[in-house]
Amino acid sequence: QKEVEQDPGPLSVPEGAIVSLNCTYSNSAFQYFMWYRQYSRKGPELLMYTYSSGNKEDGRFTAQVDKSSKYISLFIRDSQPSDSATYLCAMSPNAGGTSYGKLTFGQGTILTVHP
Amino acid sequence: KAGVTQTPRYLIKTRGQQVTLSCSPISGHRSVSWYQQTPGQGLQFLFEYFSETQRNKGNFPGRFSGRQFSNSRSEMNVSTLELGDSALYLCASSRSDRGNEAFFGQGTRLTVV
Numbered sequence: 001q002k003e004v005e006q007d008p009g010p011l012s013v014p015e016g017a018i019v020s021l022n023c024t025y026s027n028s029a030f031q032y033f034m035w036y037r038q039y040s041r042k043g044p045e046l047l048m049y050t051y052s053s054g055n056k057e058d059g060r061f062t063a064q065v066d067k068s069s070k071y072i073s074l075f076i077r078d079s080q081p082s083d084s085a086t087y088l089c090a091m092s093p094n095a096g097g098t099s100y101g102k103l104t105f106g107q108g109t110i111l112t113v114h115p
Numbered sequence: 116k117a118g119v120t121q122t123p124r125y126l127i128k129t130r131g132q133q134v135t136l137s138c139s140p141i142s143g144h145r146s147v148s149w150y151q152q153t154p155g156q157g158l159q160f161l162f163e164y165f166s167e168t169q170r171n172k173g174n175f176p177g178r179f180s181g182r183q184f185s186n187s188r189s190e191m192n193v194s195t196l197e198l199g200d201s202a203l204y205l206c207a208s209s210r211s212d213r214g215n216e217a218f219f220g221q222g223t224r225l226t227v228v
Contacts (some may be wrong), residue, residue, distance in 0.1 A: 025174055030147065032213075032215045032216075034143075034215075034216070034217075036219075041194075041224045042221055042222075043119075043205055043219035043220050043221045044158075044205070044219045045219070046194055046216070046217070046219075049216050088158070090158075090217075092213070092215040094213075098148075098171055098214070099171070099215075100163050100165065100170040100171040101123070101147075101160075101162075101163025101164075101165070101171050101207075101209065101213075101214060101215070101217075102159075102160045102163065102171055102173070103148075103160065103215060103217060104160075105157055105158040106157075107157050108157065114176035
């Protein structure tokens with residue numbers, strides 16, 4: 001079983017819809033949680049970076065972390081065709097040693113927003 | 116502020132050859148990590164450098180190596196290339212001492228024939 005599970009989709013929604021993307025994880029040591037957006041043939045772009053449980057909002061994006069359930073979410077409001085991309089969740093523990101610089105990624109969810 | 120720069124963007128190599136990829140981190144970032152991305156395995160961690168020291172290494176064979184220079188620029192080297200090494204190689208830099216708030220470059224697409 002993978003440490004981080006993410007439904008690969010694909011997910012197709014109409015423009016203006018609210019999109020919900022999710023990841024579950026098994027490693028209770030994970031404390032930092034990130035969401036990346038990756039367009040085709042590009043590198044991942046950091047969208048959200050959160051520590052421990054709670055919500056964080058940035059424009060049309062909201063990240064939620066529920067450590068008790070080992071579940072994180074990314075919500076995209078008023079989705080646009082330009083949001084069409086692969087969305088990757090990533091996590092890391094709050095420790096050094098074998099954790100330095102190492103993010104554990106989900107497989108990514110392919111999202112298409114159609115006009 | 117310039118982002119993470121990786122060169123070259125594309126490479127085609129023959130089995131058995133070696134290759135060196137370069138990464139210039141965001142100014143002021145001292146942590147540099149490398150990842151391999153393939154359709155089947157997703158993003159997998161190769162290694163991380165901080166102040167010229169390798170602090171962490173993933174589960175890759177010894178053919179994969181790297182280094183970091185005093186200006187934080189980093190290189191990774193793959194020797195005796197195999198067909199399975201074909202992938203997108205991504206470099207990420209971080210201002211965090213833990214190296215976890217990572218900003219990625221555009222990657223180097225390596226094809227081994």
